Amino acid sequence: MWAGLVVVGVVALVAGGVGAAPLPRGGGGGAPGVEELRSAVAASFPSLRFEIYPFRADAVTGLISASVRAALEAPLNYARNYLADLLPKCVPRAIYLDSDVLAVDDVRRLWETRLPAAAVVAAPEYCHANFSRYFTETFWSDPQLGDRVFAGRRRAPCYFNTGVMVIDLRRWRVGNYRRRIELWMEMQKEKRIYELGSLPPFLLVFAGEVEAVDHRWNQHGLGGDNVLGSCRPLHKGPVSLMHWSGKGKPWDRLDAGKPCPLDHTWKSYDLYIAEGDSSSASVPSRTALSSSALPAAAFSW
Ligand SMILES: *[C@@H]1O[C@H](CO)[C@@H](O)[C@H](O)[C@H]1NC(C)=O
DSSP, X not given: OOOSOOEEEEEEEOSSOTTOOOOOBOSSTTOBTHHHHHHHHHHHXXXXXXXXEEOOGGGTGGGOOOOSSGGGGOGGGXXXXXXXXXXXXXXXXXXXXXXXXXXXXXXXXXXXXXXXXXXXXXXXXXXTSOGGXXXXXXXXXXXXXXXXXXXXXXXXXXXXXXXXXXXXXXXXXXXXXXXXXXXXXXXXXXSOOOSSSSHHHHXXXXXXXXXXXXXXXXXXXXXXXXXXXXOOXXXXXXXXXXXXXXXXXXXXXXXXXXXXXXHHHHHTTOOOOOTTXXXXXXXXXXXXXXXXXXXXXXXXX
16 A cells, blocks of 8 residues: 655656767666656755656557647647556655646645545635636537536535645556546547647546535636736745646746746746756756656656
């Protein structure tokens, strides 16, 4: 029994930095860059116990449909569907966190979320958001789809953000939720029922069944306005986790020399050290860690 805290993050690996030699093949699993990631994480967090579980993009590529934003089509966005398969069977629960979040509180508090018997996923819900707009007219007008999909749920369906989720992996496996999500992705390939990437299938399966978590655990939208590119402040209330969801990312804005005020919080925790940057010295330079690069591995500790 794995009783400890299991936080699963998705970490992107640089598949060859600027002028870098080809990445070594990792011993375990053979995924490129695993050993480089392992040594970079170990150097940054010497007392951390962690494991790396490579995610194979080809598990999902055939299921991905075009979306409104190319970044949403990256296979690693879908890795969260496969956690129950990637992690050992003895892991009963996981916290999934997107790579553009910063926990500013002890995630153990999130870990202690109580999941009632009927719930598989717990996450902050946003019931004031217009749920209809996450799906197309084709979806809402189809008598087999639309409201019928959400009939009989525990509660009215609400939007939730899939960047922060507590997942009961045992219930997930028993209920074969990966397959349920994939079935919606297969339908999307036949008729366009939504416009975004990995989020709508989760809403289709879980909206109205999610166990609500305090909003402090997902202060989202810090990526700014997708159209105007403007900065966004924190929402009202306490903050345990900051989430740079949206098109703008703090590492890009920092690199471009045009950070939003809150991006400075990110900078202190960024493990990537550019050539000649000596402002944070905890990691060997030219580390394999970069938050902006190619997907490769799921990572848990
Ligand atoms: C919600 O969005 C739908 C679809 O875009 C729109 O038709 C509807 O008027 C919106 N409802 C509200 C209350 O804004």
